[in-house]
Amino acid sequence: MFEKIMNKMMMSIMNNMMDYMWKRMMEEPYTENLFSMVTIMQKLSPRAIIEAGMRAESGKPIERPLGTYNILSEWNKILLNPVHLYRLPTQDGVEINTKTVIGPKAKKPLKLEIPILITGMSYGGALSLKAKIALAKGATMAGTATNSGEAPLVNEERQAAKYFIGQYNRAGWMNNHEQLKELDAIEIQLGQGAQAAAPMGMSSHQIGEDLRKAKKLKPGEDAMIHTRLSEMNQPSDFIKVVKNLKNKYDVPVGLKFCATHYLEKELEIAVKAGIDFVVVDGAEGGTHGGPTTLEDDVGLPTLFALSRTVRFLERVEVKDRVSVIASGGLTTPGHFLKAMALGADAIYIGSIALMALLQAQMAKALPYEPAPQIPLYLGKFKEDLDIEEGAQHLAKFLKSCIEEMKLTMYSLGKSDLAQLDRSDLVVVDKNLSDVLGVDYAGYLPKVRKIEQKNQYIYPSVMSEEKEEDFRLH
Structure with missing residues (x-):
């Protein structure tokens, strides 16, 4: 009542x-x-x-936090091509190879079990030490690498990571022999998709004692990231930096930069320097927190930047020795497969890796604070992060992605992720077809060469002339 x-x-x-x-x-x-x-x-x-x-x-x-809302890479307009009779699907039970190699021509190439890597998110500048350790442990469980970000080498993180990529960075925090010798790959960081090469800083009052010691800062000194490496006063100086690192260390040496419309001109210098890999970081890349103009209005979308990078390396005939890591806004197994079919050898993930790591632990902050308050260095709930639980969830996320990618490979009739190429893709947009060099779904497949017999086949009931007439009308 x-x-x-x-x-x-x-x-x-x-x-x-x-x-x-x-x-x-x-x-x-x-x-x-x-x-x-x-x-x-x-x-x-x-x-x-x-x-x-x-x-x-x-x-x-x-x-x-976590980058732009303005996603311009139209991955949803790209589809993968399954086969039935044109090429038989891969026999069930056949093992799908997921391994990848970064810097195959380096003295000590970085060999990984899976092609999905954890991108650079720095200790202090972005994440708490707990979050960095959890990422390293999760990556190790999955057989892949994690990245230091713009930070010094931290023993706890290095010990938790089986494969560790360190950034030779614009702040100089890892640019010395004692730290560089501990790395499995050296990534020269000249910029990133979410912040380009803008100067960034962290006020001294925000810096804890452990971080101050790691960065070797004096009391009251701010942590500053500059627009350039200290030894770079002209573009040709980059060649000296690369050659110096390659002479001292056997591991792969690569370049990470914010994808730009000038990327071919910049890659020309990088190739001349002898880099072993390139990280093309698109405008959709994430960050702990960045100025909105740099996030929303600067750089190239990841999809276009990746395609142009690969085609340039193919044109100058170095793609076999320069690995490509695609980065920026890639979040699903479908994204990863499409990026690899366009020529990426590996994928960096960041924002989605954090979401997987946090999983149900987000409830520790929600609804009072947003979820990033748990993994961030300045987060209000950073001490509440459970490292082991986070690592397990990240590893399971990576395993889930890989298993889905394997299932898709069976339907494509292939047995190795490295076998993916543009012929495995089709697009539903004519302009995108021209830009990417991928078949348009509204037309018949293009003529393809049979290398062994030095012949051309046209996988269609139409002749090439009839198909051209079909296009015109």
Whole structure:
């Protein structure tokens, strides 16, 4: 009885409120009408309004976590080509090879069990030590590598990682022999997709004692990341940096940079320097928190940058010795397969790796704080992160992705991820077909060469001439 009375009272209150609001919206002029906020948000978007308020409050650049909302890489317009008779599907029971090699021509190539790697997210500048250890442990369980990010070598992280890639960085925190000799690959970091090569800093009052010691900062000294490496005053200096590192260390030496419309010109210098791998970091790349203009309006989308990088390396005939790691906004097994079919040898993941690592642990922050408050160095819940649980969940996520990729390989009629190429793709957009050099779904497959017999086949019932006529009409 009491419940019915309460329900009736609540419905009566709600009815009166709805009547009042509806009457106002129907009768008041637009300039006084609350409904005007709907049209305002359609024009400006809730994001623009909130970010304008943040700028108006602080008067400083605002930093948005995990990168841009503006995803321009149209992976959803690319599909993989299964086979039935043109080529038989791979026999079930056949083992699908998932191994990859970074820097195959280096003295000590980096050989991994899977091609999905954990990208550079730095201790202190981005993540807590607990988060870095969890990422390293999860990567080790899955047989892959983790990356230091722009940070010094941290013993706990290095010990947790079987394969460790360290960034030779613009702050200089890992640019000495004692740290470089501990690495399985050296990644020269000239920029990243979410922040390009802009100078970044961390105030001294935000830096804990352990981080201060690791970065060898004086009390009161801010942590600064500069726009350039200290030894680079002109583009040709990069060649000296690479040759110096390759002369001292046997591991692969590579370049990471923010994907740019000038990438072929920059890659020309990098190839001349003798790099063993290149990380092409697209504009959709994540970050712990970056200025929104750098996240949203700078650089090339990952899809276009990857395609151009691979085609340039093929054109100058070095793709067999220069590995390509695709990075920036890749989140699903489908993304990974498509990127590899376009020529990537491996994939870097960051934001999605953190989400997998946190899994149910997000509840420790939600709904009071956003989930990134758990893994971030300055996060309010960083001490609540369970390292072992996070590592297990990351490893399971990577295993799940690989198993899905294997299943897809059976349907493509292939037995090795390294066998993927553009012929395994089709696109549903004509312009994208031309840009990527991938068949358009509305036309018949292109002529392909049979290398062994030095003949050409046309996998269609139409002749080449008829197909051309079909296109024209």
